[in-house]
Amino acid sequence: MPPRLNILSGFRALSIQPRPLAQPCVAAQARRLLATDTTSNNASQIQDNNFNGVLRAKMEAFGQVPQEEPAPPAMSENEMALKQLQEAAYGLNTYDPEVHGHKFGVPALPIAPDMNHKRRYDTVVEQVTKLLMRDGKLAKAQRDMAMILNHLRSSPAPKINPAKPLIPGSPAPEQLPLDPVGYLTVAIDSVAPLIKIRKYAKLAGGGRALELPAPLHLRQRRRWAFGWILDVVNKKPSRGSGRGMFPTRVAEEIIAVVEGRSSVWEKRNEIHKKGTAVRANVFSSRMKGIKL
Amino acid sequence: MVLILGVNFNEHKLVKKALETFYALGPAKSERILAKYCIHPRAKVGTLPPKTVTALTAELSTMTIENDARKIVQDNIKRLRDIGTYRGRRHAMGLPVRGQRTRNQTETSRRLNRVERRG
Amino acid sequence: MSAPNSLRCLLRPSAAVPRQIAAATWTPSPWIAPFSTTPGAGKAGTTPKKNVPKPKAAAPRGVGMNPTGKKQSMKKFKKAQGAKTAKPPLPGERKAMRKRIQLSNNNALPVEGLAELEPGTMLNPKNIGTMAALPGAMQDNLRSLEAFKATQFWPMFRQPATLIRSETVDLMNRMQSAASKKETLRLVVTGERITGKSLLLLQSMAYGLQNDWVVINIPEAQELTTACTEYAPIPDTDPVQYMQNNYCLKMIQAIRKANASVLSKITTAYSHPELPQNIPINSTLLALANAAKEPESAWVVFQALWKELMRKGAARPPVLFTLDGLPHIMKVSDYRSPAFELIHSQDLALVRLFSDVLSGATSLPNGGAVLAATTRGNAPRSPSMDLALAQREAEQAGTELPKPEPYFKGYDLRSEEVLKTVSVMKLKGLSKVEARGLMEYWAASGIFRATVDEKAVAAKWALSAGVVGEMERVNLLTMHP
Numbered sequence: 001m002p003p004r005l006n007i008l009s010g011f012r013a014l015s016i017q018p019r020p021l022a023q024p025c026v027a028a029q030a031r032r033l034l035a036t037d038t039t040s041n042n043a044s045q046i047q048d049n050n051f052n053g054v055l056r057a058k059m060e061a062f063g064q065v066p067q068e069e070p071a072p073p074a075m076s077e078n079e080m081a082l083k084q085l086q087e088a089a090y091g092l093n094t095y096d097p098e099v100h101g102h103k104f105g106v107p108a109l110p111i112a113p114d115m116n117h118k119r120r121y122d123t124v125v126e127q128v129t130k131l132l133m134r135d136g137k138l139a140k141a142q143r144d145m146a147m148i149l150n151h152l153r154s155s156p157a158p159k160i161n162p163a164k165p166l167i168p169g170s171p172a173p174e175q176l177p178l179d180p181v182g183y184l185t186v187a188i189d190s191v192a193p194l195i196k197i198r199k200y201a202k203l204a205g206g207g208r209a210l211e212l213p214a215p216l217h218l219r220q221r222r223r224w225a226f227g228w229i230l231d232v233v234n235k236k237p238s239r240g241s242g243r244g245m246f247p248t249r250v251a252e253e254i255i256a257v258v259e260g261r262s263s264v265w266e267k268r269n270e271i272h273k274k275g276t277a278v279r280a281n282v283f284s285s286r287m288k289g290i291k292l
Numbered sequence: 293m294v295l296i297l298g299v300n301f302n303e304h305k306l307v308k309k310a311l312e313t314f315y316a317l318g319p320a321k322s323e324r325i326l327a328k329y330c331i332h333p334r335a336k337v338g339t340l341p342p343k344t345v346t347a348l349t350a351e352l353s354t355m356t357i358e359n360d361a362r363k364i365v366q367d368n369i370k371r372l373r374d375i376g377t378y379r380g381r382r383h384a385m386g387l388p389v390r391g392q393r394t395r396n397q398t399e400t401s402r403r404l405n406r407v408e409r410r411g
Numbered sequence: 412m413s414a415p416n417s418l419r420c421l422l423r424p425s426a427a428v429p430r431q432i433a434a435a436t437w438t439p440s441p442w443i444a445p446f447s448t449t450p451g452a453g454k455a456g457t458t459p460k461k462n463v464p465k466p467k468a469a470a471p472r473g474v475g476m477n478p479t480g481k482k483q484s485m486k487k488f489k490k491a492q493g494a495k496t497a498k499p500p501l502p503g504e505r506k507a508m509r510k511r512i513q514l515s516n517n518n519a520l521p522v523e524g525l526a527e528l529e530p531g532t533m534l535n536p537k538n539i540g541t542m543a544a545l546p547g548a549m550q551d552n553l554r555s556l557e558a559f560k561a562t563q564f565w566p567m568f569r570q571p572a573t574l575i576r577s578e579t580v581d582l583m584n585r586m587q588s589a590a591s592k593k594e595t596l597r598l599v600v601t602g603e604r605i606t607g608k609s610l611l612l613l614q615s616m617a618y619g620l621q622n623d624w625v626v627i628n629i630p631e632a633q634e635l636t637t638a639c640t641e642y643a644p645i646p647d648t649d650p651v652q653y654m655q656n657n658y659c660l661k662m663i664q665a666i667r668k669a670n671a672s673v674l675s676k677i678t679t680a681y682s683h684p685e686l687p688q689n690i691p692i693n694s695t696l697l698a699l700a701n702a703a704k705e706p707e708s709a710w711v712v713f714q715a716l717w718k719e720l721m722r723k724g725a726a727r728p729p730v731l732f733t734l735d736g737l738p739h740i741m742k743v744s745d746y747r748s749p750a751f752e753l754i755h756s757q758d759l760a761l762v763r764l765f766s767d768v769l770s771g772a773t774s775l776p777n778g779g780a781v782l783a784a785t786t787r788g789n790a791p792r793s794p795s796m797d798l799a800l801a802q803r804e805a806e807q808a809g810t811e812l813p814k815p816e817p818y819f820k821g822y823d824l825r826s827e828e829v830l831k832t833v834s835v836m837k838l839k840g841l842s843k844v845e846a847r848g849l850m851e852y853w854a855a856s857g858i859f860r861a862t863v864d865e866k867a868v869a870a871k872w873a874l875s876a877g878v879v880g881e882m883e884r885v886n887l888l889t890m891h892p
Contacts, residue, residue, distance in 0.1 A: 114891070120891075121890045121891065122890075125890050126890075129890065142890060143888065145890050146888045146889055146890050147888070149890065150566075150567065150887070150888065153516075153518060153519075153567070153858075154513070154516040154518060154519070154566045154567060155518075156517065156518070157518075177518040178518060178857065237499070237500075238505070239500060239504070239505070239508050240504075240505050240506075240507075240508025240509045240511075241505040241506065241508070241509050242509040304502065323747075323751075324751050326747075327747035327748065327749060327750075327751045328749050328751075329749075330642055330643050330644060330653075330749065331641075332638045332639065332640065332641055332642060332746065333638055333745075334638065334639045335641065339641070
């Protein structure tokens with residue numbers, strides 16, 4: 001049977017030839033070695049290189065340059081250009097995009113995780129701040145968050161209740177106030193539920209919903225946990241007055257969670273127990289034909 | 293508890309609010325009484341010295357308040373009624389006096405407007 | 412079947428618990444099934460024993476019948492009945508909580524090599540840009556003078572410490588020379604919000620306490636003029652002046668607590684027949700201050716104390732009189748006279764006493780200083796004060812004086828009179844050296860977690876324009892760890 005005619009098969013004969021790949025610059029290669037490899041076995045290779053001036057600047061940035069070498073005499077811009085021309089005549093690419101064309105140079109690698117202005121805060125802090133926000137007032141939420149962290153920082157170390165163990169791998173309680181973000185994270189992750197109860201409407205007979213346990217992602221789990229904390233906080237009366245009271249209440253509840261005094265723990269246990277019970281429904285005959 | 297003009301007030305009550313519980317004493321008059329006896333507006337009844345309390349009682353007893361003030365209002369209504377004016381009639385009927393409509397929402401006039409007016 | 416086992420089932424569904432056991436615990440009844448595996452689980456725990464499902468615990472929904480027979484109320488309009496178990500705070504408790512000042516924090520790292528404040532520390536220009544810790548005894552004195560404010564960042568550090576800035580050294584030297592020449596330094600500290608005006612007053616009080624001055628402080632001028640404390644006319648004054656006995660008593664107690672050591676060394680030189688108790692000549696001023704026990708006698712005692720302090724010679728110490736919140740006394744107060752006219756702040760005796768010294772009408776015979784700080788948060792508008800301070804500043808700079816608005820009627824001549832001859836110190840941002848000293852202290856306390864180098868200092872300095880309160884906000888009130 002002859003193959004069917006297809007317009008796509010016609011394109012197979014066509015070939016696209018891109019421009020030849022630019023030769024990677026020798027200096028860049030050397031530098032990459034330097035950036036990744038901290039041992040000095042590349043040193044001789046670098047010494048032979050033609051781009052001592054350029055490299056020196058880079059190496060100084062990494063604190064690896066041998067100090068006995070005298071600094072090259074400063075060149076005028078004109079001389080620099082002539083030198084570059086000369087180098088270009090030898091067939092060497094003298095243009096290093098990381099050195100030329102940047103007024104303040106490029107940042108040292110690896111870039112710190114908070115260097116992106118959209119992601120400058122810890123993930124938990126960022127998520128919780130958004131949950132604290134009311135009426136779109138992010139700046140107020142951020143201020144509240146800062147006050148919560150300051151409260152955690154200045155409160156005494158929590159006394160852990162052995163009946164309510166924290167999440168494994170959490171630091172010693174004495175360490176917690178020194179790292180308020182860690183304190184917050186430990187509190188939230190410790191009471192975060194593993195599952196939620198998902199309801200399938202009218203499947204249990206008699207018009208009732210069939211309940212099934214469903215796993216939660218990390219971010220979802222944290223959202224549930226902090227939602228519970230906020231519920232408790234919003235029901236508590238303030239002990240003082242003034243603008244610092246809401247953050248104080250939140251911080252006190254977080255401490256209560258870590259110390260095992262909070263009612264949030266019961267909510268977590270409750271949902272886990274229920275999840276254990278309704279596990280039976282996973283293989284229920286009523287679920288036939290329904291994709292989980 | 294502090295006794296002013298025969299009425300007992302809680303010590304945590306503001307003096308200004310305590311005075312305003314008397315009929316015919318509103319915000320303006322109570323403020324003037326406070327100024328007269330050099331009581332600051334946020335003073336609580338419990339902080340008044342006994343001398344000031346007696347002075348306040350004496351001051352209030354000279355003023356036309358409570359039943360005296362009510363009597364004046366009742367007399368005015370009675371006068372209107374006696375000379376047979378429309379306003380007097382409306383008071384007696386418990387209906388709005390000043391030309392409001394009576395289709396609905398006349399609770400206030402039904403409650404208050406009468407010849408022997410209480411409040 | 413116990414609860415921990417069930418939870419373990421949840422974590423590892425296949426291995427941990429044999430299936431038969433788990434299955435055996437299930438109750439056949441369909442609608443109480445969710446609760447039956449765990450006898451301890453709340454309300455429904457008793458249902459398996461009775462085998463009768465209670466409609467109260469797990470009421471069927473959508474069945475179409477109403478077992479109670481009552482009319483269904485609309486939930487939307489029903490008032491939420493939360494369990495109100497918490498006791499409401501007692502009167503004054505909430506305010507006390509708001510005003511609470513915590514001066515130390517054991518979680519913060521102790522700063523190595525932090526020098527304690529000494530009598531001469533703030534006079535030495537070499538110390539500009541360094542931090543100095545407040546000694547423990549002085550903390551109590553400053554606390555009783557209410558020099559600390561709740562909005563400042565004291566609870567973040569192991570020990571309260573202040574930055575010595577160039578203005579501090581300048582002011583302390585002027586105070587010292589005034590005291591040595593037995594002159595009165597009359598000065599208004601002004602500046603934008605959170606530029607450190609109140610803290611400069613605190614430093615001057617600390618200097619006064621360490622150098623055996625008598626320190627008197629009015630921490631919030633608004634407490635005097637916003638009609639929230641008791642007042643009474645002083646007999647035989649024309650025009651009538653008003654005393655504020657309760658405030659006066661509080662102030663005398665603060666003076667007594669803070670200056671006890673100095674006051675116990677000075678003896679009285681006058682007999683004071685008007686006092687409620689007999690204070691013989693040559694008894695200590697501390698005993699005189701102790702005579703104020705009732706609000707009724709507070710003003711008389713304060714006058715007697717002031718008279719003693721104002722006596723020339725006789726080894727009397729210099730006096731430091733400070734007031735925070737100057738605009739509040741530069742206007743008509745909220746009090747009313749018996750004739751129902753508003754009382755001018757300058758007719759309140761305590762305010763008059765302060766502004767007489769500030770204006771130079773009375774001078775401190777044994778030398779000393781009177782300092783007032785303006786305030787920018789929650790401050791009433793006082794055009795006269797703004798104008799007068801601008802004029803004094805122009806005089807000091809030798810530029811042309813700003814003129815009053817010709818058609819503006821809101822000026823207050825009595826206030827302007829007070830500020831005719833004062834000197835003005837305008838606080839601005841920190842220099843980079845001072846900013847660096849501050850940031851190094853924060854880093855040493857474990858709060859600022861990055862290296863303090865030129866770049867970090869420049870970044871934070873640029874963000875805050877050097878304004879010290881903004882620097883605190885940028886560094887201490889952030890979501891960064």
